[in-house]
Amino acid sequence: MKLNKLKIGKTETPGNLLLAPMADVTNLAFRLLCRQHGADLTYTEMISADALLSENRKSLLKGLSSPKDRPFGIQLVGSSPEKLREAALFVEEEYRPELIDVNMGCPVQRITGTGCGSALLNSHTLVYEIISELTDALKTPVTAKIRILESDKKTLEIAHQIEKAGASALTIHGRKAEQMYSGSSDLAAIKVVKSELSIPVIANGDVVDEKSAENTLDFTGCDGLMIGRAAMGNPFIFRRIRHYLETGEKLEVDRTRQLEDFEAYIVLLEEHGLFSSLNLRMHAHWFTKGLPGSRQIREKINTLKDGKAIIDLIRTSCEDKY
Structure with missing residues (x-):
């Protein structure tokens, strides 16, 4: 059995399969459906700290949860440590998530163009300031999601800054920002980060079926798997992967x-x-x-x-x- 428990902060889950935060995808209904099929932890779509502070109704809706949607994390996107802290304090009080995640990996230009998402990875200082600002102010554990950089050395530097600033876990997508979703996820780069950090490291990228899930866990040694695009319209992927990791057997999937x-x-x-x-x-x-x-x-x-x-x-x- 390769399905292990995952502990982030005080939250412990029976397995280590996570649903990635995805814009316009991971609303409450979709999270609940993935959870019914075996997702152990789900994240909301990313929520803009600026929009949240201006009480944008759509942004407020993104944080909605329910008793059946536990444990869950809320992902925030922004570039100002102060605004992110203010938004995170609001989220902590209003929604009481088990985790608050900072998006440091989105490669989309409308996000990076404002200095957010993967653009944050250009500044070690800002990355450290954001995470430390949140960990100092919140009772809720803070996590971060990043992409790999052009070298293992640079990726490790960022990862160490995040750990040093007090993050409780790190998710790493095995593509560089400029790749967007082309090419392949670099499992070797993820493995390097996992080998160096003491906090849980979650692998993301190219987990699309049972074998890729098994291979990613085996090769990287990561504490968990985050599944993103492969779950879009296909929440049953969590049941398939979970069953395979627990039994070594593949489920037959009916066409309906x-x-x-x-x-x-x-x-x-x-x-x-x-x-x-x-x-x-x-x-x-x-x-x-x-x-x-x-x-x-x-x-x-x-x-x-x-x-x-x-x-x-x-x-x-x-x-x-x-």
């Missing part, structure tokens, strides 16, 4: 699985009042990707206005196609 999960997702969106706050067409694309007749399903969904009608369509599709 995606549509059944999509139906469950619609129910959760409605239950938590999130149905109108996202781009359903985009989510429908992820949940129906690769299925026979998926294009027709998405076209019909675009004309529907409520969850019941969408669920009826999904059920009809299941009966017709499978």
